[in-house]
Structures are given as structure tokens and as C-alpha cells.
Amino acid sequence: MTFDIIEIDDEILKNYSAVQMQLLRTAQKKKNELQHKMEIELAMFDKMILGNGMKNSTLHAHKNAELKAEFNYQVDILREQLLYALELNEPFPDQDEEQEMVGYIVDYTLTYSERYKIVREYYMSIEDPALRMKLYTNDDVAKRYLDSYYSVLYNVLYSYSR
Numbered sequence: 001m002t003f004d005i006i007e008i009d010d011e012i013l014k015n016y017s018a019v020q021m022q023l024l025r026t027a028q029k030k031k032n033e034l035q036h037k038m039e040i041e042l043a044m045f046d047k048m049i050l051g052n053g054m055k056n057s058t059l060h061a062h063k064n065a066e067l068k069a070e071f072n073y074q075v076d077i078l079r080e081q082l083l084y085a086l087e088l089n090e091p092f093p094d095q096d097e098e099q100e101m102v103g104y105i106v107d108y109t110l111t112y113s114e115r116y117k118i119v120r121e122y123y124m125s126i127e128d129p130a131l132r133m134k135l136y137t138n139d140d141v142a143k144r145y146l147d148s149y150y151s152v153l154y155n156v157l158y159s160y161s162r
Contacts, residue, residue: 005078
């Protein structure tokens, strides 16, 4: 994937953690989607202009400028959020360690509901209810990773163990 949402050299890119790379990939993907959406809207507008016999109209130039201005605005927001998130990521340098200790993906860029689903699927894959509850109650990573969702998942897993 080509990263053009921020200027970054290969040396810095090599030093990024897995979380930072995920942040960068996600932001680049959103930027690419915005660009694709802008191009589709402009193509549809062009078809509308041609269909209405206004081939030599200045509407195309105005619409193009409007869409590019909105695109640049949205990309600027994404860029600022990415740079901020990359800086905030610093407190999680031991994420790779956590990844090895648990059987599910630990990705702090995910929303809490996405984290909840991943951890729930992992623990629901354990067939023995007693073992499932024992492992979950001893999972300190899940307590930090899920925050307040930890108790919600505890109640769900407990209801399946009865």
C-alpha cells in the first residue's frame, strides 16, 4: 500500500509498531475511499451535464472545485487525527507482548464494541464453560482492553456457563 496521507520516510515507517501501522493503514484506506467517492460523484455529474446538453458549461469546473475542496477538508481532518493518534499510541509499546499472552487480537485502534466482539468470539470458542470462566476471570489483558465492557462480557459468559 502506498502511504500518501502523511509524508513519511521508510526509516520511520520501519520503526512503527503494529498499532501505528494499523492506524496509518486505516487512515490511508479512508483517504482512498474519499478520493474514490469524489471521482464517482464528479463522473456522475459529468454524465448529468452531458445528458442535459450542457457540454460547454462551466458547471464542471465549479463542481470539480467544490468536490476537491470538500475532499481536501476531509483529508486534513483524517491527517490531523492520524498524527494525533500516532502520538497517543506511545503508551502501548508492549502490545506485541500482550498479543502473545492471549489468544485474540489486541488492537487498541478498534472501538470498544469491536474489541468486545473479538474477545467474546475467542472465549465462546472454548467449549468447556468452567474452563472458559476460569480463563476469562484470570485474563488481565481483557480487563484493560475491554474496560467497562469486561463486566458485560463476564455476564454473557456466565449466563452460558449455567
